[in-house]
Amino acid sequence: MTLVSNLFSNLENPEQPSKLTTPTPVSVSALSKQIHNALEGGIGRVDVVGQINSPKLGNHWYFTLADGEAKIDCAMWASRVSAIKSGEFDGGKPKQGDLVIVRGTVGHYAKYGKTQMYVERMKSAGDEKGSLQQEFDALIKELRDKGWFDQAHKKALPMYPRKIAVITSASSAAVRDVIETARRRWTAVELIIVNVPVQGKTAASSIVKALKRVDAVAQKSHIDAIIVTRGGGSLEELWSFNDHEVVEAAFHCTTPIVAAIGHESDTSIIELVADHRASTPTQAAMVLVPDSDELTQMVDHYYIRLLSVVQRVVELGTARIRHAESQLASCALSQVHRKRARLSALSEALTARRPDALVQKRHKTVLSLGSALQSHARRLVAQSKATIDTLQGKLDAIDPAIVLKRGFSLTEDVDGNLIRCVAEVKEGQQIRTVVADGAIESTVECTI
Numbered sequence: 271m272t273l274v275s276n277l278f279s280n281l282e283n284p285e286q287p288s289k290l291t292t293p294t295p296v297s298v299s300a301l302s303k304q305i306h307n308a309l310e311g312g313i314g315r316v317d318v319v320g321q322i323n324s325p326k327l328g329n330h331w332y333f334t335l336a337d338g339e340a341k342i343d344c345a346m347w348a349s350r351v352s353a354i355k356s357g358e359f360d361g362g363k364p365k366q367g368d369l370v371i372v373r374g375t376v377g378h379y380a381k382y383g384k385t386q387m388y389v390e391r392m393k394s395a396g397d398e399k400g401s402l403q404q405e406f407d408a409l410i411k412e413l414r415d416k417g418w419f420d421q422a423h424k425k426a427l428p429m430y431p432r433k434i435a436v437i438t439s440a441s442s443a444a445v446r447d448v449i450e451t452a453r454r455r456w457t458a459v460e461l462i463i464v465n466v467p468v469q470g471k472t473a474a475s476s477i478v479k480a481l482k483r484v485d486a487v488a489q490k491s492h493i494d495a496i497i498v499t500r501g502g503g504s505l506e507e508l509w510s511f512n513d514h515e516v517v518e519a520a521f522h523c524t525t526p527i528v529a530a531i532g533h534e535s536d537t538s539i540i541e542l543v544a545d546h547r548a549s550t551p552t553q554a555a556m557v558l559v560p561d562s563d564e565l566t567q568m569v570d571h572y573y574i575r576l577l578s579v580v581q582r583v584v585e586l587g588t589a590r591i592r593h594a595e596s597q598l599a600s601c602a603l604s605q606v607h608r609k610r611a612r613l614s615a616l617s618e619a620l621t622a623r624r625p626d627a628l629v630q631k632r633h634k635t636v637l638s639l640g641s642a643l644q645s646h647a648r649r650l651v652a653q654s655k656a657t658i659d660t661l662q663g664k665l666d667a668i669d670p671a672i673v674l675k676r677g678f679s680l681t682e683d684v685d686g687n688l689i690r691c692v693a694e695v696k697e698g699q700q701i702r703t704v705v706a707d708g709a710i711e712s713t714v715e716c717t718i
Contacts, residue, residue, distance in 0.1 A: 367403030
């Protein structure tokens, strides 16, 4: 992993603290007592106005008093809490972001080495100096009405970023978390640390300048994304990331931004306009930097899937080839059988149509027909002869000449008309009687 921390010079160069020197060494407890006495005697009772942050309100009240530039831890014992006027606060207790005026003394808590204020009295400051929470709510409403939080304005995050600019304090725990997370997940990514103050008077303007300068060189420098982050703190300490100019610079930035300001329970307006909101600096790095172990597992997974698909394709292809071979062999054999049957049929048809075979067949037919004709003719001749003989017999039976030969005769008049009865002749009429060997003419003398 490559870290570049001097891409831009720091916008602030705070002076180094001077060394504490003492004529003779003292113990830690002695020094703590001196600090306590100096604070208690030098400051005395003081009225302070500030905003309630991180309240823990049980029997004793513990909270932080802040004004955007500084903060101090406070403790208010139960005996002092009971003295607060009824109705001073809604619900009887101050809430996160309430502006209050407290009176008390400042001391040094030696056990934990911290300075804190011991509050004796507390009252609501009302609108005396305004409320950061009210300002926060008003700005959120304004920007929501403008549509700055809409999903349509969110840019897609790069899947495999080459360079990531990290805008934060270079000495903060947040930047260490980002660096450690990125190093653990993907060593190929390059982090560019842009050092800015994350609270105080110059923080907002420094963050605006850093956003604009990074965005201006992002394409040329191959910066694929920006992380804007810092650790937890009070509303006042995080206020720079609610500044309108900071939010506007983030909204108009063309490079994708991941914002992680404070703890998971904290919300800053820059997180709402950023392309992705992360709960912590660590999560911001996890969102942008791919996990090499996960990528390796994913590659292995897809390799196994691809191998399985290839094997399946090969198996299916082999099965199809075998099936095709079987079908081809079966088809070829079937074709051979069909061709053989067709060839046999054609051979028989060709044989049936050979001239010599046809002549021979016709010759046999002619011989058969000739034999049948002769037989039929003989039969017809015999039948005809029999018929003629029958008819001849019948003719002979009725032939007059034949009848006359048997002793019969015919009588006719001179005109040749056959006389069949006596009534057809008259006395004195000439008639002729025909017999087998001639005719006899006579005259009728009388009829009987």
